[in-house]
Every structure is written in structure tokens, then in C-alpha cells.
Amino acid sequence: MTRDALHAFIDRMPKAEIHVHLEGSVRPRTVLELAAKNGVPAPAPDEAALQKFFTFSDFDHFIDCYIAVCTTLRQPEDFARIVREIGEDAAAQNIRYMELHFNPATNVRKRGLDFHEMLAGMNEGRREARDRFGVEMRWIADGVRDEGAAHRSVARTVDWITDLSPEDGVIALGLGGSEVGFPPDLFVEEFARVRDAGLHVVAHAGETTGPETIWNSIRLLHAERIGHGIRAIDDPALVAYLAETGIPLEVCPVSNVCTRVVDSLPDHPFPALDAAGVMVTVNSDDPPLFNTTLTNEFRVLADVWDYDADGIERIAANGLRAAFIPPAEKDAMLAAFAVECAALRQEVGLPAREIG
């Protein structure tokens, strides 16, 4: 098996992504154009300077970059545009299904947007992404745990999303922002309200803090998936628990290196978590901010961690298995992906998948 064949397979295989941030996926050129259109200061004068600004020193700098992008988003049509463009960029990687995190409290409260108008803009872009590029999208509304009145940010987000119809595409509540000093116990009531409304719940945990945050996100918030969750590796009992329950981790390898929560890709716990039987998925988090793509993340599996085509196809399928899609629809998608992968393997000169 040649490296080229494996890369061709990775580039063209059907993909699903379940941890990627709407506001962290805006094309750099679009950030500059929206800043000019909306008369707000651009984070940098040109694309090259913007890319330099997006070079990370640590997690706090990442948050600054993320907020700088949010500042340029002022009107519903801006959201329609960025969603449409994310759909176009996804189609180029053969991503067929995405669950996108977005941050209503930050966008609405700080920029004077109306939540429902913003969501209508997002859904206009979502329709275009589906119709023009064949990319299906769903929304995960993130509450911000560390914003001034943190409790209110999450509570407000819950108020908004528990009062929507399924056509609005919001399927879950998430919990974002800095983990340090804002443990899951603060948000028990809000997460219960969302679950009672029949929505899913997920939480970033174990990215910048340890296993305890993951445990409490599961025990107290009943999180169905964990964003990042890589610090689980520090607690063998937690690794065993995750493997036994099948609670998926939404792992974002390049992001973890950029924000310096791991030293390097060879040091990343992904292969160890996978080997221990944890349901790991691969995601790009904030692709332009981390100079990555979902395809690039899968190349890490091949080039850094020595995964073969079988392993890569298995992990890619995990992304769909962990998605919040009704079971019958999910089974049909998994079957279609498997057929497509089999044909693609033959086309690029890879052996057929070993069953079992």
C-alpha cells in the first residue's frame, strides 16, 4: 500500500464531523470582508497578517482570536454567508454531515443581534449548503461557562433553544469557554432543563482541566459526548468507564497542539485511548484558526500515528456513529459510506477492508 493511495483515500472518503465551531470556521478573507462591510475594526489588515495573528501562543490567545472573529459578525446575512461557505469548504473534503457548535450568548448579547434572526440567517445558509453542496448540518448551541454572569449565559441559551421547532436544526446544548474555575456542578439545573425538553447535551471537558471535569460532566450533566476529553488518559478508571459505556470523545488533534494542551502530535493520547476501546472521533474544532481541515486531521492518523486504511475507515465511521442522527437514518448513512469507501479503495489501489 503506497502512502499516496492512503492519502487519496483520506482526501476523498465520505466524512462526518461532530465538533466544529461555526464562528471558528470563518474563512480569513471573509473575516476581513465582513469587518469592512460592517465598519468594525479587522483583527489584522490583510490575510497574511491575519494568519499571523491566528498563530497561537496558548488557550487564552485562542479565545482572543475567536472573539475577534465574532466581532465581525453583525447581521443575519453574515451568518448565512459563513454557513454557506463552510458548506462549500466541507463539500471539497467530501464531508456530508456536520454538527456545528455556535455561540448564541456571545453573538446576541454583545452585538445586539436578535437570536431568532441570527438563527434564521444560519438556517438560510444551512439550506444552501444542503441544496448546493450536499452537506447536511445540525446546530449545537454552546453556553459559555466563564462569561461574566456565566450562569446567565448558559441559562439564556437554554431559554432560547428549548423553545424552537425541529426545523430550526438545533439538536443539543453544549458547554464551551474556559474550563478552569467553572466546573460542571454550576450548570446542573440548566442541563436538566434541556434534557427535559428532549434535546441532547454535550460538554467540552478534559481539554484544559483533568479527568474530574469529564467525570462530573457525565455524572452531573449527563453529557452524551465529551468535547476533547483527552485528559481521560490520566485516569485508568475513567478510560475503562468510557470504553464500557461507549460515551464518545470528540477529539481535535491539531487544535490540542495549537492551544498547547498537548506538547506534540506524537505525544497525543488519541492512539492510546483508541487502543483502550474508547469511542474516539476526529474533528477539526476551528479549522482556519488552527490552519487545519478535517482531511488534514485524518492525515495525522496515517502519517503520525501509523493508522492504515482499515483504522482510518473505522474512525471515520465513529464520527457518524456518535452523531445525533435518528437510528434508521444513521444506519442507512453508515451503509452508504461503507459502499462508497469500498469502491474508493478499489479505485485508489488499496486492498478491500478486512471484516471483523
Ligand SMILES: [Zn+2]
Ligand atoms: Zn471546541
